[in-house]
Amino acid sequence: xxxxxxxxxxxxxxxxxxxxxxxxxxxxxxxxxxxxxxxxxxxxxxxxxxxxxxxxxxxxxxxxxxxxxxxxxxxxxxxxxxxxxxxxxxxxxxxxxxxxxxxxxxxxxxxxxxxxxxxxxxxxxxxxxxxxxxxxxxxxxxxxxxxxxxxxxxxxxxxxxxxxxxxxxxxxxxxxxxxxxxxxxx
Amino acid sequence: xxxxxxxxxxxxxxxxxxxxxxxxxxxxxxxxxxxxxxxxxxxxxxxxxxxxxxxxxxxxxxxxxxxxxxxxxxxxxxxxxxxxxxxxxxxxxxxxxxxxx
Numbered sequence: 001x002x003x004x005x006x007x008x009x010x011x012x013x014x015x016x017x018x019x020x021x022x023x024x025x026x027x028x029x030x031x032x033x034x035x036x037x038x039x040x041x042x043x044x045x046x047x048x049x050x051x052x053x054x055x056x057x058x059x060x061x062x063x064x065x066x067x068x069x070x071x072x073x074x075x076x077x078x079x080x081x082x083x084x085x086x087x088x089x090x091x092x093x094x095x096x097x098x099x100x101x102x103x104x105x106x107x108x109x110x111x112x113x114x115x116x117x118x119x120x121x122x123x124x125x126x127x128x129x130x131x132x133x134x135x136x137x138x139x140x141x142x143x144x145x146x147x148x149x150x151x152x153x154x155x156x157x158x159x160x161x162x163x164x165x166x167x168x169x170x171x172x173x174x175x176x177x178x179x180x181x182x183x184x185x186x
Numbered sequence: 187x188x189x190x191x192x193x194x195x196x197x198x199x200x201x202x203x204x205x206x207x208x209x210x211x212x213x214x215x216x217x218x219x220x221x222x223x224x225x226x227x228x229x230x231x232x233x234x235x236x237x238x239x240x241x242x243x244x245x246x247x248x249x250x251x252x253x254x255x256x257x258x259x260x261x262x263x264x265x266x267x268x269x270x271x272x273x274x275x276x277x278x279x280x281x282x283x284x285x286x287x
Contacts (some may be wrong), residue, residue, distance in 0.1 A: 008233070031228065035228070037252055037254065038208055055224040055225065056224050056225040063227050064224075065225065066228070069230070070232060072233075073233045076237070185237075186188065186189055
C-alpha cells in the first residue's frame, strides 16, 4: 500500500474519531481500530480506497450509524421514557416512525396539560375552575367567570378525572415512546 | 426487514464459533446470500453487544498477524436467536403458502 493511500486512510479514521466524539472513549477507540483493520485488510486484498470509502460512506455518516444504534439500544435497555423520548426527538427528521411518535406525544402532552390545569388551579379557586358549559355554547376546561347561564359540570369529580387523564397520558406516552425506540434500535 | 434477516443470520453464524467482523461480513455474503455493504455489519455488532446478545474480545493474531476483535453469541443471544428463527420460520411458511395459493 502506498503512502498516499495510507495517509487517506488515516484522514478517514481521524474524521471518524471526531464524529464519534459523543460515544465513550473505549467504544470510540474500538470502532476506529476495527475500521482501520478492516480497511487495511481490504486494501491489501486489492480493493481500491475509493470504492471502499464509497461503500462505507463519509466518515460522519458512518459514525452516525454507530451513534444511532448505540443511543437507541442504550435507551431501550434503560427503559427510561425521557431518555427514549430524547432519542425519538433526535431521529424525528430522519424517521417516519420517530416523527409520528413525536407528533403523538405532543398531542398527549396537550391532553396532559388539559388535565393538569384544573388539578392545579381548582384548590385556589374552586368556584371558577372546572369543566364549564357556557351559555354561548361550547366548553371551557379551566377557569371561567361563571356568568348567568354558564354551569360547571363536574364539581369535585374533576380531581379524580384529571388524575386519570394524567395517568392515561403517562402510560400511553411511555408505551408509545418505548415501542418507537425499540423500532429504531432494529 | 433486511435488518432483521441480517441480525438473524449473524446470530446463527456466531452460534457455531466466535468470528471477527471482516469474516462475518464475507460469510454472510457468501453463505447466507445477503448483499451487505461494507459499513453495515459493525454498527449491528455493536448494538447486539450493548444489548447483551453477543460479547467481544480482542485476540492477538498468530505469527505476527494483526489483532482482531472476535464476537461470540451469549446465552441471551442464543435464546433470542431461537425466538427469531421460530418467528422467521412462521412468517416464511405463511408467505410461501400464500405465494403458492
